[in-house]
Amino acid sequence: MKNLTVEDARGRMLDGATRLGVEAAALPDAVGRVLAQDVVADRCQPPFDASAMDGWAIRRADYGVVEAFAVVGESAAGRAYPKAVQAGQAVRIFTGAPVPAGADLVVIQEEAIRDGDRVSFAAGESPKANIRPAGGDFRSGDRLLEAGVRIDPWRLSLAAAAGLAVLPVARRPKVAILATGDELVPPGGAPAPDQIFESGSFSLAALIEAWGGQAIKLAPAADSVDAIAAAVADAAVDLVVTIGGASVGDYDLVKPAMTRLGLDLRVQTIAVRPGKPTWFGFIEGGRRVLGLPGNPASALVCAELFLRPLLAALSGADPVLPFGVARLSAPLPGNGPREHWMRAARSIDNEGRVTVAPFPDQDSSLVGVFARADALVMRPAGAPPAAAGDLVTTLPLARA
Ligand SMILES: Nc1nc2c(c(=O)[nH]1)N[C@H]1C(S)=C(S)[C@@H](COP(=O)(O)OP(=O)(O)OC[C@H]3O[C@@H](n4cnc5c(N)ncnc54)[C@H](O)[C@@H]3O)O[C@H]1N2
Numbered sequence: 001m002k003n004l005t006v007e008d009a010r011g012r013m014l015d016g017a018t019r020l021g022v023e024a025a026a027l028p029d030a031v032g033r034v035l036a037q038d039v040v041a042d043r044c045q046p047p048f049d050a051s052a053m054d055g056w057a058i059r060r061a062d063y064g065v066v067e068a069f070a071v072v073g074e075s076a077a078g079r080a081y082p083k084a085v086q087a088g089q090a091v092r093i094f095t096g097a098p099v100p101a102g103a104d105l106v107v108i109q110e111e112a113i114r115d116g117d118r119v120s121f122a123a124g125e126s127p128k129a130n131i132r133p134a135g136g137d138f139r140s141g142d143r144l145l146e147a148g149v150r151i152d153p154w155r156l157s158l159a160a161a162a163g164l165a166v167l168p169v170a171r172r173p174k175v176a177i178l179a180t181g182d183e184l185v186p187p188g189g190a191p192a193p194d195q196i197f198e199s200g201s202f203s204l205a206a207l208i209e210a211w212g213g214q215a216i217k218l219a220p221a222a223d224s225v226d227a228i229a230a231a232v233a234d235a236a237v238d239l240v241v242t243i244g245g246a247s248v249g250d251y252d253l254v255k256p257a258m259t260r261l262g263l264d265l266r267v268q269t270i271a272v273r274p275g276k277p278t279w280f281g282f283i284e285g286g287r288r289v290l291g292l293p294g295n296p297a298s299a300l301v302c303a304e305l306f307l308r309p310l311l312a313a314l315s316g317a318d319p320v321l322p323f324g325v326a327r328l329s330a331p332l333p334g335n336g337p338r339e340h341w342m343r344a345a346r347s348i349d350n351e352g353r354v355t356v357a358p359f360p361d362q363d364s365s366l367v368g369v370f371a372r373a374d375a376l377v378m379r380p381a382g383a384p385p386a387a388a389g390d391l392v393t394t395l396p397l398a399r400a
């Protein structure tokens with residue numbers, strides 16, 4: 001269980017992680033939620049043959065034959081012409097309006113000359129029909145959205161076009177975040193000379209919300225088994241994420257505190273850099289616990305690598321991360337025994353290829369470097385030196 005590979009550790013964390021429940025979300029609240037059932041159309045869109053232009057609906061057979069058409073009525077969006085168009089007749093029609101029965105051509109109004117109750121057309125060669133067929137967008141019975149997709153504004157539009165006011169979505173995983181350490185003072189507070197501002201929980205809470213979870217920040221706990229166990233004991237959540245106290249020092253007390261809460265440890269350490277002390281298990285109440293290291297880069301890299309897929313799985317979404325491939329902008333030395341996820345800046349070169357430049361200082365304590373990164377670059381365990389231009393696996397970071 002010590003120093004599992006990233007893949008094995010993730011596999012253990014995802015083992016048995018499935019959707020927690022289903023609830024209804026009104027359309028405006030559904031953005032960002034994971035769909036729990038397929039959306040199937042029960043109506044065609046458009047539900048009728050619709051005009052694509054403002055103009056005149058006639059029979060194509062009359063076009064170029066009839067000189068002056070009799071204007072017999074109008075079809076507007078939401079107010080159809082109720083009868084069929086007969087030979088020699090024209091119906092005034094507008095974009096989005098039903099094309100009346102009998103008509104199979106809409107002549108645009110720019111090509112029409114209206115004279116009282118007559119209209120004539122400057123006939124050209126085989127004009128476009130300007131008709132959108134019924135069901136041209138989707139048909140009744142079509143599967144429009146698959147369970148497991150995250151609702152974004154475009155998918156929301158499709159659900160609305162299909163007439164759904166409410167969508168079945170996965171319940172959001174509730175995630176408690178606990179920062180630990182005597183040295184931590186909340187931003188805005190007054191740190192003693194041997195203290196620092198607590199930063200980890202803020203980014204984690206924002207990431208958890210962006211990844212579909214419900215973040216609940218617990219008050220930071222001091223370096224004491226009692227304080228840490230008490231902070232978590234009654235947290236009514238699906239998952240607890242702790243920051244810090246994960247390593248082997250005398251004040252790394254999170255695992256001992258969780259042992260009091262019945263810790264069933266599934267991942268002890270991971271062969272990853274940064275983030276080796278990351279651990280995972282279950283505590284009483286069937287709650288999952290992910291222990292992230294305190295170093296800010298270790299915490300955030302491991303949140304990307306492990307927390308993000310775990311939240312996806314607990315929401316019924318695909319937990320596979322959106323890895324990419326890019327070219328290195330500069331050579332890199334060989335890698336040690338841990339899979340290394342380097343903070344990097346992405347750019348597009350002159351030929352449209354994605355290039356990544358890992359920052360020279362990859363120390364896991366550096367918040368400043370992370371704030372400038374927009375990708376992680378992966379170096380496999382034991383990888384030989386890499387040259388500029390070599391292809392590497394990347395994980396893009398979502399930046400505002
Ligand atoms: N003898 C060894 N020492 C260490 C090992 C090891 O294997 N043997 N592992 C190192 C590695 S790798 C890491 S990563 C760190 C992780 O340690 P912890 O998870 O126990 O983290 P802490 O010691 O609590 O804190 C580390 C560092 O991060 C700061 N920190 C903690 N929480 C926050 C927060 N919420 N916001 C901002 N900064 C935070 C803390 O002040 C420390 O500076 O252990 C190595 N040691």
Ligand code: MOO
Binds near residue numbers: 273274277295364
């Ligand atoms: O794994 Mo630690 O995160 O290398 O500093």
